[in-house]
Structure formats: structure tokens, C-alpha cells
Amino acid sequence: MQYPKLIAHTGCEGTSYNSLESCEAGVKAGAPILEVDVRVTKDNVAVLQHVDEPSVSQLNYEQLLETGQKPETLNRVLTQFSQLPVAFNLDLKTEEAGLAAIADVTATSTWSQVWFTGATGLIANSGYSRHVMWNLPKELSELDEVSYRQQAAELCQLAAEAKFGGVNLQYECCRPYLVQQAHLHGLQVWIYTLPYDQNLFFKYMDMGVDAVTVYEVKKFAALRAVMPEDGGA
Template sequence: MNRRFPLVTAHAGCMGIAAHTLRSVRAGLELGADVAEEDIRVTRDGVAVLAHDDELPTADGPIASVAGMTYAELSGLRLLADQGAQEGGEPETFRLLKLEDILPLIQTSGKAINLDLKVDEAIEPAAALVRKFGLEDRAFYSGCQRDRALLARKLEPALRRMLNADVELFKTMPYDEAMAMTREDALAAGCCGINVYHGIVTKAFVDYAGERGLPVYVWTVEDEALMRRYADWGVGSITSRDVKTLLRAKREWTAPDA
């Protein structure tokens, strides 16, 4: 019987490399990930850039604001990486990248990109770049809870979107009710799947979403035993910083005698 392993998604900053850098994107793709995930924000002048947080520490001390500064202002700053520095060494620095800087890598690799939107303002600039590089079939939005997913459907209906499951919902409601509301929100926003923190996912959730054609993508998984468990449950994708371990789990999971 043929078994299909979940898509391997390389988290921004995979393999201990500073997040939101070309080195990190290349590392995930060259190792064999199916999808590269990147966080998207927008500068004051509307440029889509790679950044998880709005406030970014700089090597010179001041805090930079993505939303409050132009790309030209931000591009001249040395930003401090949140990972990737050698132990006992100097903190690693990097320059802010535009989304446009990494899309040629996605284009030539034949792989997909997960655009994790951190602000509503990123919806349209990101979609414009996806069209520019002809990646409509290989790009999708995540980072969309109900309101952002609905807005994305209104503004850019052709670009696929995943509903981000609201963790707080699962903390404050009975699990079955939270599961049902999440599925209905995904369907109402025309989502192609559900993106969920792995700590709240269950096989029942995966099966329930799958009944309506909604694959469940889980993030961020670093433990190999959990990777195997989620693969057994039939999730659509596993996001990890440890791409090597995830790919090893894939090879062993799909082996004939696995």
C-alpha cells in the first residue's frame, strides 16, 4: 500500500540559521523541503518584507519599526538575528529582506511557499508578487484567523488561504465545539485547509476537518516521535525548524518495512 507522508515545511530560520535570511530559505529548499514558510509584514511605504515582529532590534541599539519606517530606511540597518549566533561569539546581524528577494528561489526550485501574514496590510502586496513570479499554484496564505481569512477572500479571492486555528478557542470551549467552529470558519472563508499549533491537534480533529476536504497543517514540530505520530494521523503538512530530522522521519516512515 502506498503511503503519503505530509508535506515537509521548512520553518523560517530552519537548521539553526537566522530567520528571514536567504541562507535559511536556501537551506530548507536544498535539504529537500516541499514548502518554505516565511513571515510577512509591510513597511510604511507598502513593501512586503520578511519579519515576524514589527519591532526589530538593531546592532546599533535603537529599535526599528517595520510599519513605522520605509523600506529604504530599514534596509540600511543591521538587524540582530534571534538565532544563528555561535556560542560565545558576536550576535549575528542581517539586512531586512523583501519578499521579492526570495521568490526567485521558490520559482526555480519548483517548491511552494507558505506566506504567514502578520498584518492585514500584507494581503495585497504579497498577492501582487505571487502573480509577478507566476507562483499562484505554489503559494498560499497562513496566519489567517477568521477575520483575516475573510478579508483575504474578499481582497484576493484567487490566492489560496489556510485558516489559522485559534488556540484560545480550544482553551475556553469544549474541544468538540471549538473543533466545529474552526471547521465552519474555514469553510465560510473558502479556505483550502486549517493551520494549527500541534499542541492542540488530535486525530479526531484531523479526521473531522478531512470530512469536508480540509487538510490539517501542523506547526512547529521538532520532536521526531511527534512527527511520526502526526504522519500516522494523516496531517497534510508538518512545519519544523529541524528539516533534516523531519526528512529522516519521512524516509523511514515510507520505507517498505516501516
């Protein structure tokens, strides 16, 4: 078994969401991938923000600051971590945010460190599809095994044809057959957001998932010391 990479969910280790502090805490705790949420202002500044309050797309960045909000910019965060051995999961909250994110990733020369999840439609058609970790539907968790296998095979085929880097799905939706199909097509499998549970973690590790999004990075990182005897490094 391969120990999956840990993705530090924004706000990990009790820090503020979508902040430099959160990213720094994720790195310090041992996560090789950091997740942040991305939206775009009216003047095309990519900012780290989950909810659209106030309406980010209707305000210029300076106007956004005047509301009392002080969202971190994607450019600053990528610049801060551009020389470190860490990657980013940019969770795009709108399709338009993808274009602003592309501009910042290009400007900071961090393409080797970036993956996109969320609203990835524009990214998929921009020539950067291999950086997409395609979000699969939550309804997968409700399917019987026969229907699940049919859907999983079709989705993995579509992801491969689109030349995506992999798939991203809720952990409840992930079953062994999907992981097998994804890997047959050369796709990574990421799952989110796993609560801290040692047995649950080893269950998905046994399936062969490639990365797991978590809040409690330190606790999950410590599980390396108690891996099953047949586990691999």
C-alpha cells in the same frame, strides 16, 4: 498512512531567520514548503521580518535600510524560487502585509506556489481565499473532548464555507477528530512547530495531518527510512 509534507520553518537548519539562506537550506534539506514572515513598509514593500522593530509600517523601505536593518524583500525571494518545485507559507504579521504580498505574488506569477497563514483577513476577502491556511485558536488545546469536538466541527465548517485551503494550528491543538472533520470538508491540516521526536511525528502522521512545520528538516526527512511498516509513501 501518508507521509506529511515538511514545511521548513524560517531559520531552519541553524540559518538566519527570514533569509535567502534559510530558504535555500530548507530546499536542500528536503522541504517542499518554506515558511517566511511578512510585514509591509510605509511605501508598500513586503519584507521578510518577524518582529516590528523598528516599526516597519512607519518607514519607507529606504528609511528602513538606513536604520541598519537589511530585510529581504518578498519579491526577491519569490523570484529566486519561482522556477523551482517548492511552495511558500507566507506568515502574514499584519493584515496590510496581505495586500503587499498579493501584489508580489501576482508580479512574480507564483500563485501556484503560495499559501497564506497568520493575519489572513484581507486575503480571505480578496478573492484568493483558497490560498488561505486558516490559523485556529490556541485555546483548543485546553478543551475537554466533548467541547473540542463541537468547536472543531464548527471551525471546519466555517473554513469550508469561506473556501479556505485548510487550517493551520499548533500541534498541541491537533486531535484526530479535527483532522477527520477537516478532511470531510476537503480541507488540508497543517500543524506547527513540531520538536524533533520520532514518536510524536508518527503520532501526527497516523492522524493524517497533511503538513508539519519543523526546524530540523533533515532529521524529519530521514524518518522516511524508518516509517512504520504499514506507512505509505
